[in-house]
Amino acid sequence: MDEKDQPAAGFLKIEEGTTNVLVPAENDVKIPTASVSVFYNPEMEMNRDINVAATSVFVGRLAERKGFEKINIRYLDAFSASGIRGLRIANEVGISVVLNDIKPEAVNLIQKNITENNLQNASAVCEDANVLLCREKFAIVDIDPFGTPSPFLDAAAMSATFLLGVTATDTAPLCGAHLKSGMRKYDAVPLNNEFHSEMGLRILLGSIARETAKFDKGIRPLLSHSTRHYVRVYAEILHGAGRADQTLQNLGFLAWCPHCNNRETKNGLAVFMSETCECGSKRKLAGPLWLGPLREEQFCSDVISMLDQMPLNKKEPAKKLVESCKNEADLPFFYDQHMFCEELKISAPPIEPFLEKLRTAGYIATRTHFSGTSFKTDAPIDEIKKKLLE
Structure with missing residues (x-):
């Protein structure tokens, strides 16, 4: 490394995509975000790779449908920390980005990183996220806070003009493990069972739909996924009371029997x-939650194509995840193959031949992105068990 490329004392230089970012040398991914001054999480690199590709695809749609030039599309990274997410959008997508953080030390580092990447289309601000969201409109709003996004959804729904990106890492409340906390934060009753990961995603989408409806806005989920410790949603904003009413028709409730599934x-x-x-x-009841599609198939295809074109460290796992989302049936909720096999006291057969049996019998049957043993089908439970026993 040339001397001029050496990071300043106390910093490490991280490269994601085509973007270089300075992070504190003492950065420790095991320390909770709220307890350190500026945090960089390398485990979220795939999330950011997908974010860059998805944003690029959406910006292309805006340019095609609305005639917007990139520089006139404003993106808000509302919880920037080191700035890696927003910096990558500015550098790799080329739109105008505002990077916000409430911590002055984070904003100082973001400014260093803007200079490091010679970005003329990025600016750093130090504000309370809700204040900034209530005061200004942005074409694209991205909220990725430490923990729950719930306190920021109202302001984010008001601010976002075309696209709202939301990350939630409070999976325990969303998925029903912390039931009362989930009820308080998301105004919904979740269930903690074998399909809890999808439960959390649909609870979050339901909450987003209700918040946007307050402002006569509807949503169309373009890509939604539950990955490890977080859930992530990309929701296109649809304007007008009629679109808001249509969106609310996708909300509803689930009744689930723990005994017979x-x-x-x-x-x-x-x-x-x-x-x-x-x-x-x-039976146990859950909701209100989102019962509509979790993704738009063409958008997923376009994101996969975009990922293919980009120099990424996490290209293959990112493509695999989006491909799984694309091919997943629009059915709530998934089943777990191993749970059926435990009940039937049999070894789990290879999942693809099993699903093919269901398809041959005339049912929808697909794998899902939620886990390697999960599948979605419209087949009755008795038919599922019958095919597993064949």
Whole structure:
């Protein structure tokens, strides 16, 4: 490394995509974000790779449909920390980016990184995220806070004009492990069961839909995924009271039987669902949550193509994840193959031949991105068990 490329004392130089970022030398991914001055999480690099590709695809759509020039599209990275997410958008997508953080030391580092990358289309500000979101409109709003995004969803929904990106790392409340916390934060009842990861994603989407509807806005999920310790949503903003009303039609409730695993979903915000299952056991109810599609298939295809063109460290896992999302059936909720096999006291067969049996019988059957043993199908539970036993 040339002397001029050496980072300043106390910093390390990190490269993601085509962007170089200075991070504190003492950065420790094991320390919670809230307890350090400026935090960089290398484990989220794939998330950021997908974010750059997804934003690039969406910006291309805006240019095509609205005739916007890149420099006139403003992107807000509301919780910037080291600035890596917003800096990559400015550098690799080429749109105008505002990087915000409430910590002055973070903003000072962001400014160093703007200079490091010679970015003329990026600026750093030091404000409370809600204040900034309430005061200004941005074409694209991205909120990736430490923990729950819930306190910021209202302001983000008001501010975002075309696209809202949301990351939630508070999976325990979202997925029902911390039930009361989830109810307080998201105004919904989650369930903690074998499909809790999808539960959390749909609870978050439902909350986003209700928040945007307050401002006569609807949403269309372009890409949504649950990965390890977080869930991530890219939601296109649709304007008008009519679009908001149409969006709310995708909200509803789930009744799930812990005894026989039977599920029933019903759309609406005021529905009646019996607590008694056909098997005689008591069902558990969850919602309101999102029952509509989790992604747009063409958008996913375009993101995969964009990832292919980019120099990325996490290209292959990013493509694999988006491909899984693209091919996943639009059915709530997934089943876990191993749970059925444990009940039937059999070894789990290879999942693809099993799914092909269901498809041959005339049912929808796909793998999902949630786990290697999860699948979605419209087949009745008795039919699922029958095919596993064949």
